[in-house]
Amino acid sequence: MNNHRQKLIYLVGFMGAGKSSVGTILAQRMGWPFVDLDTVIEAGQGATIRQIFEQAGEPFFRQVEHAALVEVTRKGPAVIALGGGTFVQRPNFDLIRQTRGATVWLDCPIEELWKRCSTMDNRPLFRDRESFFKLFEQRLPYYRQAEFRIATGERSPEEIVQEILSLGLF
Numbered sequence: 550m551n552n553h554r555q556k557l558i559y560l561v562g563f564m565g566a567g568k569s570s571v572g573t574i575l576a577q578r579m580g581w582p583f584v585d586l587d588t589v590i591e592a593g594q595g596a597t598i599r600q601i602f603e604q605a606g607e608p609f610f611r612q613v614e615h616a617a618l619v620e621v622t623r624k625g626p627a628v629i630a631l632g633g634g635t636f637v638q639r640p641n642f643d644l645i646r647q648t649r650g651a652t653v654w655l656d657c658p659i660e661e662l663w664k665r666c667s668t669m670d671n672r673p674l675f676r677d678r679e680s681f682f683k684l685f686e687q688r689l690p691y692y693r694q695a696e697f698r699i700a701t702g703e704r705s706p707e708e709i710v711q712e713i714l715s716l717g718l719f
């Protein structure tokens with residue numbers, strides 16, 4: 550077991566929770582690089598997340614997602630925005646635990662998430678309202694295992710970043 554706490558902050562949460570926008574500002578404030586896991590995957594595959602899902606399927610996506618996570622956790626310091634499903638996959642969860650980086654769940658009400666995601670079409674797992682709500686419910690027990698929880702709701706990314714900084718993580 551690795552007892553050294555790596556300088557990594559993982560932003561956890563469902564689609565539309567604001568992981569990328571909060572992460573960008575948080576990284577600036579920390580003076581650390583910002584890593585968006587979905588962007589790393591897209592760059593590595595030369596395809597969008599939607600294309601990967603459509604052409605190779607979700608199991609393949611989960612494999613490349615894990616490989617990308619292995620890659621980004623090797624380097625630090627960094628603020629890492631995970632994908633909505635990353636923390637839910639056991640191998641990822643275990644790897645994150647091993648790095649002993651800080652996990653921060655951006656907890657946003659489901660209605661607000663639904664509203665935000667409705668305006669974008671880049672999320673393959675965003676389909677109908679029923680499956681969206683169901684997936685959210687299934688994932689809550691995993692998100693709750695993050696070390697820190699920040700209630701986001703309609704708060705601005707700036708305010709959320711202030712609250713994360715006030716935790717004095719590193």
Ligand code: S3P
Binds near residue numbers: 563565568633672
């Ligand atoms: C996913 C969320 C997406 C992306 C992929 C799968 C999920 O990331 O990784 O579409 O399983 O919830 P965002 O949470 O950044 O939308």
